[in-house]
Amino acid sequence: MTQLFFSDFDPDPALAPRPLAIVGAGGLGREIAILVAQLNEAGGAWDLRGYYDDRAPATPTVGGLPYLGTVAALNAVASPLAVAVAVGSSASRAAVVARLTSPQLSFPALVHPAVALRPEQRVALGAGCLVQRGCILTCDITLGRFVLLNLGCTVGHDAVLEDFCSLMPHANVGGGAHLATGVYLGTNATVIQQVRVGERTTVGAGAVVVRDLPADCTAVGVPARPVNSQQ
Missing domain, CATH: 2.160.10.10 (Hexapeptide repeat proteins)
Structure with missing residues (x-):
C-alpha cells in the first residue's frame, strides 16, 4: 500500500491552477465537482476541465462542465493532468484505475x-x-x-x-x-x-x-x- 502524508496534497495557491478531470459523469462525479469548487473557494488551485466516462452522458455538458470522452481518450492526453476517479463501487473503481496507464496522469487526494x-x-x-x-x-x-x-x-x-x-x-x-x-x-x-x-x-x-x-x-x-x- 503506497501512502503519502496528507500534507503532500495541500494545494499551493501561489502556483498556477492545475488542470484536473473527473472520471465518472454520474451523481458522484457531480458531487466531486462540487468538492473541487469548495477546495478552490478555500484557496485551492484546480482548473476543472470536465468529465471522462465510457458511457457518454445524454447531453454534451454535465453540470456546466463538458464531457471530454472515454477512458481511452483520457489515456491519450498529451500534457499532465490530475484525475479524480468518481466511481462509487469499489470493484468498478479499481477496474477503472487499472486502465488509467498514461504517465501523464496523476491522482491527488481531494x-x-x-x-x-x-x-x-x-x-x-x-x-x-x-x-x-x-x-x-x-x-x-x-x-x-x-x-x-x-x-x-x-x-x-x-x-x-x-x-x-x-x-x-x-x-x-x-x-x-x-x-x-x-x-x-x-x-x-x-x-x-x-x-x-x-x-x-x-x-x-x-x-x-x-x-x-x-x-x-x-x-x-x-x-x-x-x-x-x-x-
Whole structure:
C-alpha cells in the first residue's frame, strides 16, 4: 500500500491552477465537482476541465462542465493532468484505475477543506483518496489508494482502510478496525473497534459489524451476518 502524508496534497495557491478531470459523469462525479469548487473557494488551485466516462452522458455538458470522452481518450492526453476517479463501487473503481496507464496522469487526494487533518493527527492518505464534507478522522489512521469517504463518515484511531475501500454516507469505522482491499460499507453501516473485514466484502446499509467478516461476502443486519458469498 503506497501512502503519502496528507500534507503532500495541500494545494499551493501561489502556483498556477492545475488542470484536473473527473472520471465518472454520474451523481458522484457531480458531487466531486462540487468538492473541487469548495477546495478552490478555500484557496485551492484546480482548473476543472470536465468529465471522462465510457458511457457518454445524454447531453454534451454535465453540470456546466463538458464531457471530454472515454477512458481511452483520457489515456491519450498529451500534457499532465490530475484525475479524480468518481466511481462509487469499489470493484468498478479499481477496474477503472487499472486502465488509467498514461504517465501523464496523476491522482491527488481531494479532502474537503472543513475536514480536520493536522500534523498531530498522523493521518496517511494514499493517492486518489476522496474525502467529502462532514467526515471526521481522529488520529493514527491509514487510508490506502483510491479510498472513498462519502458525506459524514467517521474513522477512529489506528484504523486501516486498504486500497479501494468505499464508505457511503454516515458509515462509521471504529478504532483499530481493519478494512481489507475493496471493502464497501453501505449508508449508515458501522464496523466496531478492532474488527477486521475481509477483501471485497460488502456491508449493507445500516448493518453493524461486531465480529470479523471473511472476504468476498455480503453481510447485513444487526449484528451483521454473511448472507452470501461473492465468489
